[in-house]
Amino acid sequence: MQLIGILMIILGFALKLDTIAVVVSAGVVTGLVANMNIVEILSTLGEAFVTNRTTCLFMLTLPVIGLCERYGLKAKAIMLIEKAKGLSTGALLSGYSFIREITIAAGVTLGGHPQFVRPLISPMAESAAIVKYGELDEKDLDKIRAHSALADNIGNFFGQNLFMANSGILLIVTTLTSLGIYADPSEKTPVDPMALTKAAIPVAIIAFVLCVGKNILLDKQLSKKYNSKNNDLGGNK
Known part of the structure; x- marks a missing residue:
């Protein structure tokens, strides 16, 4: 079940849905499946973004x-x-x-x-x-x-x-x-x-x-x- 996020990303990209929305939604669902509460999920997402923010500068x-x-x-x-x-x-x-x-x-x-x-x-x-x-x-x-x-x-x-x-x-x-x-x-x-x-x-x-x-x-x-x-x-x- 923890791999459901990957499945969501594959389906989202195949259906040409909004990339950011697909990735964030997959991250939230993966966190819920892993028994994380919403605060932990948002904290993890925020920490990952801050840590890797330089990779997004080119955008x-x-x-x-x-x-x-x-x-x-x-x-x-x-x-x-x-x-x-x-x-x-x-x-x-x-x-x-x-x-x-x-x-x-x-x-x-x-x-x-x-x-x-x-x-x-x-x-x-x-x-x-x-x-x-x-x-x-x-x-x-x-x-x-x-x-x-x-x-x-x-x-x-x-x-x-x-x-x-x-x-x-x-x-x-x-x-x-x-x-x-x-x-x-x-x-x-x-x-x-x-x-x-x-x-x-x-x-x-x-x-x-x-x-x-x-x-x-x-x-x-x-x-x-x-x-x-x-x-x-x-x-x-």
Whole structure:
């Protein structure tokens, strides 16, 4: 019977009911089945929320981004790119990936897909291609969106280990220590986070170079396809 809460969550999600209401209701029912009174249930729920409140902070950014989009954030980003007519989609994405990698290496997180890629980077990348080639096929727009996400992922994933206090570096140090792997086994000296950071530098550089290569290839593919198409249309006319 104690697992009835899990069943409620599964059914609630399957029926597309309100997520928060489903989870809270499942928690209350589970507490009642476990012979907890309402005060204990509310206290447990409140304690769990306070303990894990930082995991919910990212949700606050979503309505803020939605409001910004509603009042012209995406349109302003597109207008900005339209003024820079010489800027290609690949150059824009390579520049963003570089900035993403440098900032997170300094311990500064820009946000990621919800806060930057969807409302800003992806529309700007699409607009850069539209300014150069005119109307694009939906398949090519999807490809540009995928490359926008790729630029963020590479900058974030490979740049974060360039910051010695990053959680990824600390996790590696802790894991190696728990496995009995030390920098100096005789004295059981833990692995130096700075040494890990230095080892991550060439990997981050290689990843960035590959990202730039993919963006150059994207530019060439778009140029070949749409310049040829425009030439054919001009010839037909």
